[in-house]
Amino acid sequence: MRCFARFHALPLTLLALSISLWGAARLFAPHCGSIPVQAAELKPIELPKPQVAGGMPVMQALAARHTTRAFAERSLPPQTLSNLLWAAFGVNRSRNVKSGLGRTAPSAHNRQDITLYVLLAEGVYTYDAEQNLLRPVLAGDLRGVGGGASKHAAVTIVYVAPSKDDYAQVDTGFIGQNVYLFAASEGLNAWFYALHGHDAAAKLALDSDHSALYAQSVGYPPQ
Ligand SMILES: Cc1cc2nc3c(=O)[nH]c(=O)nc-3n(C[C@H](O)[C@H](O)[C@H](O)COP(=O)(O)O)c2cc1C
DSSP: OHHHHHHHHHHHHHHHHHHHHHHHHHHHSOTTSSOOOOOTTOOOEEOOOOOOSOSOOHHHHHHHOOOOOOOOSOOOOHHHHHHHHHHHHOEEEEEETTTEEEESSOOGGGOOOOEEEEEETTEEEEEETTTTEEEEEEESOOGGGGOGGGGGSSEEEEEEEETTOTTHHHHHHHHHHHHHHHHHHHTOEEEEEEOOHHHHHHHTTOOTTEEEEEEEEEEOOOO
């Protein structure tokens, strides 16, 4: 009888161990809702502190904002990447007990549900705005996830949200416009576009309850 109990205890122990490991993985995952298939060779990228002064006056940036679907094959300096992501959806106010983090774009119910997947030549990262760093998700160059010239852009940002968030499209629009205005101010090209959601979600290894809504590629103008 004791033997029988031991025989059954082993699979149960293994099951409990797997559940605990899965739970721990979720705990340390970025708060984007997807389980990262973390590439061992990629390390988190600490971004330089964003420069939050300067740039073009807002009326001039609005006058210059436009879509351009062509890019030079040239990466952004870390400072420019940091500034871009901060402009997109960075933290612009200290944490408030009631409302949490203040961000550069509004969000319905202040849910701050949109996760920026940052696709660089070296891999895919998520933007941790509070820590100002990029958390690795996948190795490999997926910048061209949207097709066309996006593969040459310095960075492609994919906007990922919980599929059940009815306001996610609106929230994404605010972030996308921030990116357009930053690009205009810096003389960078920018292109916001729709994705084949299922294909993009599979490539980015998203959880089934998350969607890749849109993407936006940013980079230097071709020579
Ligand atoms: C919700 C949304 C979806 C878009 N999808 C695409 C797209 O799939 N492909 C594309 O080339 N451009 C796309 N665009 C860019 C628009 O075509 C572009 O903004 C429009 O032609 C106006 O040009 P402008 O941004 O230079 O003013 C999209 C823009 C928005 C706001």
